[in-house]
Amino acid sequence: MHLHDAWFVIIAVLWTGYFFLEGFDFGIGVLTGVLARDRAERRVLINTIGPVWDGNEVWLLSAGGATFAAFPDWYATLFSGFYLPLLLILVCLIVRGVAFEYRAKRAEERWQRAWERAIFVTSLVPAVLWGVAFANIVHGVKIDAHQEYVGGFWDLLNPYALLGGLVTLALFTFHGAVFASLKTVGPIRDRARALATRVGAVTAVLALVFLIWTQAHSGNGRSLVAMLVAVAALVLALAANLAGREGWSFAFSGVTIAAVVAMFFLALFPDVMPSTLNPAWSLTVGNASATPYTLRIMTWCAGVAAPLVMLYQGWTYWVFRKRIGTQHIAEGAH
Template identity: 80%
Template sequence: MQLHDVWFVLIAVLWTGYFFLEGFDFGIGVLTKLLARGRTEKRVLINTIGPVWDGNEVWLLTAGGATFAAFPDWYATLFSGFYLPLLAILVCLIIRGVAFEYRHKRTEERWQANWEHAIFWTSLLPAFLWGVVFANIVRGVEIDQNKEYVGGILDLFNAYSVLGGLVTLALFTFHGAVFAALKTVGGIRDRARALATRLGVATAAAAVGFLGWTQAAHGDGTSLVALAVAVAALAGALGANIAGREGWSFALSGVTIAAAVAMLFLTLFPNVMPSSLDDAWSLTVTNAASSPYTLKIMTWCAAVATPVVLLYQGWTYWVFRKRIGTQHIADAH
């Protein structure tokens, strides 16, 4: 395996980590409208991700930075061709971070309600748009011989990519509901489990359709294995949730996300962005990669920095591992 293959795998791992971690806090943001009853319960949900949401976004920065350094042509074509969806995601992430920080700065009901609306929409839209983006990457887009995207914005919203967006939105919301059940006590925990059951059924139907479509159009034997793991893990997560085993349910919903992302990257390799105009114009791990020397330096840096980041983030989750409920929320002053 050459270094450009290694970095393709590492970038897939970074995206998997991002969707696993950011997936449940996107889900929590959506659930502030679907699950919480009253302002106090909204505070409970927001507090479940309060210590970790910004750390989860580090995975996105790392995945983007790694793509820029390891596959500059992939990065350039992706961020120019998908400029508007990615800009919308970026704006949502900025507003979402501001909303988390500013919501509690004033006690007026209208002030807090406006920021809560912002949290909901800036969680829902990225959860949908990430599915649209990755579905188009796998499906292939209009890339010419100069490695430039020549399609339009509406070309990105086709039946396959919209279904992919609905799958990521449903899957992240289910993941968030399971996380809410794992991290809360009392009535909100019971309602989170009940909602997760309904979401899980809907997610399974959409995910089987999307992943089956992906397998039929682009898959092989290895991607079929990943599809089977994703479906089995989602069924296991749903069953564990019904049985009240929130820890197992959350772990298995995470496996579902990891297997689904793995399947997408397996169907993609050795391409990084297929061209729908001509296979010869597709970006691959070979023609889109940086020089071997650049990849070698990056590998040494990643080998040193990655364990430190993992240990620190793991420690953060361990420190804030306890459940919370409305009784733990202090009265507003």
């Protein structure tokens, strides 16, 4: 395997980790406006991800940085062509981080509700836009002979991409609802399980249509295997949720996300951004990669840093593993 092929796989793993972790993170943010009934329950939901949300975003920084260093032409074309949606995602992530930190700085309900609405909106919008972005990458975009994106913003909002956005929103919300049932106690836990069942059913329908469409347009034998794994894992996640096995349901919903991301990258390879104007103008792992020397240096650095980051993040989840409920929220605390 060439180093550029290996780094394509590494970037796929980084995106998988990001969507697995930030998926339930975004889902919890959406649920603050859907599941929680009062101030205490909103705080419970926020506290389930309070210690870990910023660590989850490390995976996005790693994926973006690895793409920039390993495939500079891919990074340049992607970030110039998808400038507006990616800028909107970035703004949402900035506001979302500020909302988590500033919400509890003052006790007034109006102040806290404003930041809670910000958490809801800035969780929902990226959950949709990431699906739109990756759907366009897999489906192909208008790239000319100079490896430049020549389409417009509205070209990105095609029916296939919009369906992809709905799928990621539904899948992340389902993932978040299962996580909420796994991390909470009391009535909010029961409602989270019930909501996960309803959202999971909608997710299954949307995902099945989207995955079949993806396989028919861009798929191959490898992506077909990933699609079957994604469908089976989603069914098992729903079944485990109905049986009250929240840990298994969360594990299988995570496998679903991982399999969907794997399907995207398996359908892409060896392309990284297919051109709809001329297949010969597509960006591939060969023509978009950095020099072999750069890739070798990156490999040594990643081999040292990545295990340390994963160990630290795993320790964080272990420390904050216990369930919480409204009874753990001190009366009058903000």
